[in-house]
Amino acid sequence: MNALTVPPTAVASATVQRRRRRLRARRAALVGWLSCTPAAIVILVLVWFGVASTIQHSFTNWNGFSADWVGMKNYVDIFASGDFFERFRTNLVFLASLPVLLVFCVSVAVVIYDHIPGWRFFRSVYYIPTVLSSAVVGMIVAVLFAPRGAINTFLGRVGLESLAQDWLGRTDTALGVLLMAFFWQSLGQGVLVFLAGLSTISPEIIEAASVDGAGWWRRLFTILLPLLAPTSAYFLLTNVVYVLVDLFSLVYVTTQGGPGGTTTPVDYTIYLKAFQEGNLGAASALSVVLLVIVFACSWFQLRLIDRIGE
Amino acid sequence: MRKKNGPARWGISGLLAVLAVAALAPLLYMITTSFRTLQEFASDPLALPATLNPENYIGLSSRFDVVQLIGNTAAYAGVALVICMTIAIPASYALAKLRFRGATLLFVGIVATMGVPMISILVPDYLLFVQLGFEDSPVGVIGMWVARALPSTIFLIASVLRALPDELIEAATLDGAGYFRRMRSIVIPLGLPGIVTASIFNITGWWNDLLVPLVFLQSDDKQTLNAGVATIGQRMVTSDVPQTVTGLLVSSTVPIILYVILQGNIRKGLVMGSVK
Amino acid sequence: MSGPLVFWSGYSTSDSNNKSKKPQDFWISQATARFTQKTGIQVKMETLPGDATMFTKIRTAAIAGKGPDLASVWSGSYMLSIKEALEPMAPYFSDDERSKLSGWAAVTDGFDPTQKDKILGVPNGSDGPMICLCNNTLMSKAGVDPTQWPVSYDEWMGDLDKIKATGVMPLSLGDASFIYYLYNTWLAQAVGGSVGIGQLATGARNFSDPEVLDATNKWLAVRPYAFNGAPTTKDGQAVQQLYTGKASMVVGGATSIGEFRKQLGDAAVVAKLPDISSSVPHGMTVGGTGVGFIVSKTSKNKQAAVDYIKFLLSADEQQAFANSLDPGPLAGRTDMSDVYKEPLLNQLQKWGSEDTVAFWPDNTLQADLVNELANQAQLAWGGQISATEFLSRLDKKRDTLK
Structure with a gap:
């Protein structure tokens, strides 16, 4: 058997199969992302927001009440x-x-x-x-x-x-x-x-x-x-x-x-x-x-x- | 694996026994110390108590409403556990079993979160909760606990689930089982040992936490046991070691009891890949 | 008034000597109840940890603007580290009221209470001076009379020799007493008191100056006369050596007097530490007001908070506090003396209000410098670094903080 002798129904199946695979993949991706969303949200808000705030404050002389920009001073002090x-x-x-x-x-x-x-x-x-x-x-x-x-x-x-x-x-x-x-x-x-x-x-x-x-x-x-x-x-x-x-x-x-x-x-x-x-x-x-x-x-x-x- | 116990094996057993003594002795030392007065302890730190003097326990219960503190801690931990598992189990399942774009990145991101020191985000997160109106509320404590536990919980449960054979889940899907049915009937029952293990690790960590309840809770009657007991020490007052030890000991009983009851489940939970 | 007054209290509500005493049996609870009865103002009292984690809690709350109405915290640099959150107190006190309380310098930014706008708290009594608690029986057996102290350093060392010769260890020191009480006393003496300590903080004076080096060497010379391992021994453990007759004295303050008297009875004597040199004001000690009340700037009940503070510090209530023997500071009212049944406490209160009390150096110096001082002192005492190295490291640290 070669491609020229493959019956037309088998070829259609292949396309349908590909489409089905893509649909399944997209479904899996949707399910996957939705399953992870609550976790991602909690972690982003409660941890990474804090990290972002920390990064921002690392360039200041924040003492809790006032924060002036000091650039790299804190890092220079460390290294x-x-x-x-x-x-x-x-x-x-x-x-x-x-x-x-x-x-x-x-x-x-x-x-x-x-x-x-x-x-x-x-x-x-x-x-x-x-x-x-x-x-x-x-x-x-x-x-x-x-x-x-x-x-x-x-x-x-x-x-x-x-x-x-x-x-x-x-x-x-x-x-x-x-x-x-x-x-x-x-x-x-x-x-x-x-x-x-x-x-x-x-x-x-x-x-x-x-x-x-x-x-x-x-x-x-x-x-x-x-x-x-x-x-x-x-x-x-x-x-x-x-x-x-x-x-x-x-x-x-x-x-x-x-x-x-x-x-x-x-x-x-x-x-x-x-x-x-x-x-x-x-x-x-x-x-x-x-x-x-x-x-x-x-x-x-x-x-x-x-x-x-x- | 029944073996004949020759001399070599008994020798090893002896070594392990020494190790076991080393593991238990400090704990026993704390228990005996808790029954001694400060003067007894100072004159001879090693002696056994003269009598089973309960004064430190009396001191603890006079100073604190121990039942309320235990109740608070148990309630917060319970709620945190339910929330944590509700969020973690679907995520673990997805990351372990479903193949989709970005899964690896997500997984790496979640594991990376394990490396964020709680101290660094204490102040920014407290400010966040204050802005939401929760300056003296269990909501803050529960939120922080969930955030702290999620990465390692997902890491653990995902590892356990990854070892589950895919066929079981696929069979359920082909049967027409929806997402939630799959969760309820397959994923959770099979992953249960891992879930229980993660729960115990989490509760132990939360029970022993000091800084978060200290900062996020301002009223004494909402406080957790560990943070409450920590207020015993005072400036310039002689350090009452037996009293402090008693406070810490009482605070440790819950994790120990929990462990003793659920021992078997911890072991089953960590068995990765032995589900046949 | 909006809601009850929220008070974060540093008052201890547990008593090592009477473990079944409940929080409501302590003076602070009863005084608060009397206040509520008199004014109708409710007070919600929450406890603070007694160690440094107190400041983690207060600072975070202050940053969020959710601090308590008032709190009782460590004075000086400790409370001034959150000065932006503190309500200035001068407007709430008349000159007459102010003169009745001692220790305003301890709660003032810059430690100069004539600058009224910088007064950010209310002094809560006094820790008294740090002195020697002596076993008179053991000492007189060695031919030493502590009631004649303070003497010069050389004479004092001679006394220690005599005590040691009888087979008794002269001193028992712990992790707080070897540095915060003993060393800081001689450091303060060497630089002439609080003003000198302030100069050390700003750099107008150096730790490496000859008089400080001299005092440091003299401090290190005490080591053979004290039990080994002071920096890693809790003071509570160290003092037990005094009670069991193994040591003839410890360095401490008023909080130890109760147990001291109970254990040693008539042999209990207090005496000041020696003068480190002849140019020192005779009998200078360290101590002073270690605790102060603060009112939050964001409080909605400032006047009520101040009324409550004034009530607690009133003559009647301070007398009740003295009678209760609850752990806490000594009465710091300038119009009261001999309030205690225990003569030793009255003696300490008298000494504590003298001019020659230098305010706690660790409440004056910057927090980071205090930390460095404690760290390096431990190394110096352990012989791992020399006195010169110790002091030069302190100078270096101070210079990085300016």
Whole structure:
């Protein structure tokens, strides 16, 4: 059969089919857009309008009551003041810890998935700290690590007096304590996410990476982690955003940004500039800079997710 | 996966047990601290309470109408949840299942919204609500909560729905089922674990929120539990750690109870792609 | 009048020592009830957080023009950060009424109350001076008599040596007392009081000046005489060392007196900090009016709000407040003295109204500078930076703010 011998009805069908496809596509587009409209409206009005207002105010010296145009001054202050990286140091430290957190959560998830003794109990218990607010987590940690708090008292009692120190009074140990609180809070969420991811992998492969036998660690890395890539991507995306944008509540209660302001993440700085100093213009500029960074990270990660999904 | 439990497995179990203690111990510490007086606590932060002294709980309930605060928070969270899901589910379905121009852009835009710090938009949004006449109203709190939760909710539910086999939905469409029928009979039931998971994540986040209720609500009787409890601390007055701990603990009970009840659903919800 | 008076109150309605006391049992609630009975004006009282988030709430409300009719907030630079939203108070007070209250400088833009149009609040009592709360028994065992204080710095350090030799830690300091009370006292002394602090803020004077450096070094020299980890210890925890006999004194103020007396009984003695040098006005302390009432410019009930303020600050009500022992400021009326049953409080109130009280430096300096001061002080106290570096960073910060 060739085109010349194709019966006329078949050709008409093709056109009708094309038209039907286009109609279906248009219907889908209509349904699609209508489904998304309420969400788009809420997000546009309540978030992006605020962002636009922030961008506009970043070029002024707004203090809430009056706003004079100052051009790029706020941005110049941020980039030329020489402490740009210091501002982001706390965020960067947390970012750098994410791979460790990832491996930690995956390991625990794998082991629980493998039904080691007590797995049901562990699965439940690890999530409880995640359910607590950052204020609670921060307070617990601050009370435990106070100079005469529980940890130092305990160390004194077991004869490890020399290890007792001013945990929150030195930047490195303060960051360590904060990271510990962050891990404590995030373990449960990570385990749950990876348990879900593991259930999408065929049991035989998991069998191959079971806990018994030598080389378990290596098998984890070479077999399981690549298969868990989509889950890891989801986990990393949500946690990267959290680490860049939401550390305020934890730090506020634990170290108040100290010692000497060295554990102050950027969103805390924004809070201080806006509400303590009343310099809402500078706070807006810093917000914009943070936004750009977060978008860059997220876009990069979404592209990765897309590529993995193929 | 029933396995024989050899020494290696028990060893790992032991390690996990240590981890579990680390996960629970601080919480237990808070509970024991809440039953101690300030003097007891200051003289020995590690000791167990001498007696089960309820004075901090009395202090909390004398100072606040705890029931009212819990009621407020639950009401706001409930309304916010209904609104959030009503908006998020159709959007998630569309972005996960329907192929149309601009879907990717929309999706990226929505996910990008997750990266906007709440602090940055606090003042502009409050001004907006004031202009609409809601300067001291739950409407402001609910609106902000919905806005905050929508992006991550859509992200989560869309991921769950994406794993659903298309055939099921197409079969329903060919059957002549309209949009809302499809939602009600197919999408929601199948996506329910994801919806429940997102609900729990959202309620936990809203329950623990401090700044939004603080700014958007001006009357004490409309306040949420967490924001109300935060007013305990005072300038230049000795910090009463057991009292503060008690306030935070009471405030945490609801998320914990919610989690304990709905544990199974969270796990089912995150299982992406195991619906056969 | 349109609707009830909306009052955002910073008055605490929870008492650590009596946990079953309900908000309506506190003086502020009862005084308000008396006011309503007398004038028929309803007052709707809402609480403010007691920490810095108070200003997040007030500032945002003020920006939106939806602030309360009146509020009770931290004085000085804290409240002046929203000065555009505050109603000037001078027109509402006669000269006679003004003279009966102390602390107007703390609520005036520029801290000079002779410039009447710049008075933007009403002073609410006084925090009193920050002083040493001493355990007389432990001190006399070491041969030290705090009732003879204030002495010179060198003599005081000698006293600390004597105390330490008996095996007792002389000082217990916390995150507020080591800087806001102790350091700021000597800083104020070094620059000659409030005027000097104001000069530090404008740049007419530098932190790196020799007298400030001298005071800073002397402050750092106190470290061996205090427990480790002051910047990360809450004051509430630090003071427990005094009560359990492990330390012989803390630096604090009137709010601690109640518990202080309860714990130490007759051994409870208050004394001023030493003079940092011989050129300092003898017995200079820091403190003053830490809290003030403000009335919103957008309020529709300004006169009623002021009437309410005057009622709360009246002699009768201030006496009732003093009798209640509720947490709050000391009575700041110039026509009242010896209002308290507790002699220590009367002593503090007397000291608090002397000329040698320098107004809180952290309520005078710009907020960002105060933040920097606290941050760098923590590093200096921890030995991570030198005194010179500490002060030069403060100068640098101040210069960027001009």
